[in-house]
Amino acid sequence: MFGTSGVRGRFGDTITPEFATALGHALAACDYDRIVIGRDARTTSPLLADAVSSALRGAGTDVICAGRVATPTLARGVSLTDADAGVMITASHNPPADNGFKLWSPSGQAFNEAQRDAIERALAAGDAVSVSWDAVGHETTSPDLTESHVSELSDAVDIDGDVSVVVDIGNGMGGATVDALLEMGCDVQTLNATPDGRFPGRPSEPTAETCITLCSVVEATDADLGIAHDGDADRMMAVDETGSFVEGDELLALFGRDVVSAGECVAAPLNTSLLVDDVLAAQDASLTRTKVGDVFVAERTQAGDVVFGGEPSGAWIWPDETLCPDGPLAACKLVELVEQRGSLATQRSELASYPLRRTSLEVDNKRDIMEAVRSSLLEQYDTTAVSTLDGVRVEHDNGWFLVRASGTQPLIRLTAEARSAAQADALLETARGAVEETGI
CATH class of the missing domain: 3.40.120.10 (Alpha-D-Glucose-1,6-Bisphosphate, subunit A, domain 3)
Incomplete structure (x- = not known):
């Protein structure tokens, strides 16, 4: 669910007020007792912020409202407000129809893998905390974090x-x-x-x-x-x-x-x-x-x-x-x-210049395609030339190419670099062929 930068998607599809409410319940179930919430300028951000805040307060968690701020402002603000976590409602650089959530620790770092996994488990289980009327959380406004x-x-x-x-x-x-x-x-x-x-x-x-x-x-x-x-x-x-x-x-x-x-x-x-x-x-x-x-x-x-x-x-x-x-x-x-x-x-x-090519292919089933690409390229190349740290990167004598699924969008990203433009173009086409030849 969580990609390389939080969770995001089309509003009304993957991102809804209902999901925002479930996320608030999951955060409370994971024992985050004081949370600062910020949002970007997207038209759907205020209502998503309201939904998260309502769920958190209903579970007894105190909420600090930072209002409309930049993501780095909110990330810095977690420690400034003495919060346990921060929730930023944003789809970052995505189109205006999208929205999403980024989660932040007091260190100013995005939630790590263990924290993300815990939230995903709570979401999958539908975990919700219920408190009595006199134990609900309070909502306050933060000082000017900007x-x-x-x-x-x-x-x-x-x-x-x-x-x-x-x-x-x-x-x-x-x-x-x-x-x-x-x-x-x-x-x-x-x-x-x-x-x-x-x-x-x-x-x-x-x-x-x-x-x-x-x-x-x-x-x-x-x-x-x-x-x-x-x-x-x-x-x-x-x-x-x-x-x-x-x-x-x-x-x-x-x-x-x-x-x-x-x-x-x-x-x-x-x-x-x-x-x-x-x-x-x-x-x-x-x-x-x-x-x-x-x-x-x-x-x-x-x-x-x-x-x-x-x-x-x-x-x-x-x-x-x-x-x-x-x-x-x-x-x-x-x-x-x-x-x-x-x-x-x-x-x-003063910098050298190497031809670097980047493009993206829009797909419906990036996971299946990447599994097929990985198997194919591991068969074609010596294992010492292939890295599967993130996607599949293949080293050549005069360059390299990378086939990798986007963490936030329905895309497979292709990158190729070489010592000459012709070599870079050829490697990019090799990467493109590795995807297209899967037939998926």
């Missing part, structure tokens, strides 16, 4: 303010980025700054295709860079001063290079470019690969030798600050990097 988040952002970076930034909030919850940068004296322009769960400005996920307006504005002005967030602001992507979209692997390399020392590690999923390995190796550091999903990256960052973690999709984790992917923190860190190291375009030019 204000606290902004203050923590200012403490986390050293920015003198001599930077011009265009921030595309994407009609989502990334306002903390604007507030923090303004407080630090930056020149800030905004796009799609009004929270609106219909996402009229652009699709919620910040990609090269959806950030065309941001690229144009940055190019047409004297801005030093552009920042883009998704709907709940756990993701951050960027545009350099020439108006060019910065790829996630490049950001991962730049952030990693900035923070690592010799002998230290950066954690990233197994679909990360060889570029990052090369950049870290130049500093006698290394990349440790995880399953795809920020929860797995966050878990790996708790090892003593890991100083940073990230995903090319836009999730960035500085474990000394928080174990939640924090889009506003990443935005402030990138502005700091530009102020201290200069032009973002110049920094990118």
Whole structure:
């Protein structure tokens, strides 16, 4: 039920007020006695928040209402409100018809596998706690968690303010980025700054295709860079001063290079470019690969030798600050990097470039297809060339490809990378063929 980032789906289908009520009962049955609830700007988020809160209070659990906040704001707020857990109602970067739930621990980390399994068991069993009329839980309003988040952002970076930034909030919850940068004296322009769960400005996920307006504005002005967030602001992507979209692997390399020392590690999923390995190796550091999903990256960052973690999709984790992917923190860190190291375009030019191909195939039965792909590829290749840590990754002499089911959508994601464009294209087609040849 829980994917790589909580549970989400189409409202009225998999995500309903009834499911929200059942989730509230399950949390109470798992002995979470005090829970803070936040929500994004989606039109269905208020009623889902009401349903969770009602179920929790009916089971004797106290609820703190954080209102409309970013996911990293809510994650940080679990400890600030002295709660046992946090519930964020959001579908992150998904389309406006979707919604979902992300669950957070006081450490600021998403629920781990054991916690998720316990909630799933309680949901499957229909566990519900019933209390007498005089033992129901109380609902209170939290202090301004966004204000606290902004203050923590200012403490986390050293920015003198001599930077011009265009921030595309994407009609989502990334306002903390604007507030923090303004407080630090930056020149800030905004796009799609009004929270609106219909996402009229652009699709919620910040990609090269959806950030065309941001690229144009940055190019047409004297801005030093552009920042883009998704709907709940756990993701951050960027545009350099020439108006060019910065790829996630490049950001991962730049952030990693900035923070690592010799002998230290950066954690990233197994679909990360060889570029990052090369950049870290130049500093006698290394990349440790995880399953795809920020929860797995966050878990790996708790090892003593890991100083940073990230995903090319836009999730960035500085474990000394928080174990939640924090889009506003990443935005402030990138502005700091530009102020201290200069032009973002110049920094990118220092990086090698390997052809990396990514695409997705929409399917109805991703589990059966992946089982067939796994069996087929294990038969075709030497076992030393195949990793089944998450999906199936196959190493070739001059590159690699990965076939992996999405954790949150009915998709199978294909990734291929090689030393030349022709080789990358060929490997991507090999990956596509492995799926299509199953005939499922």
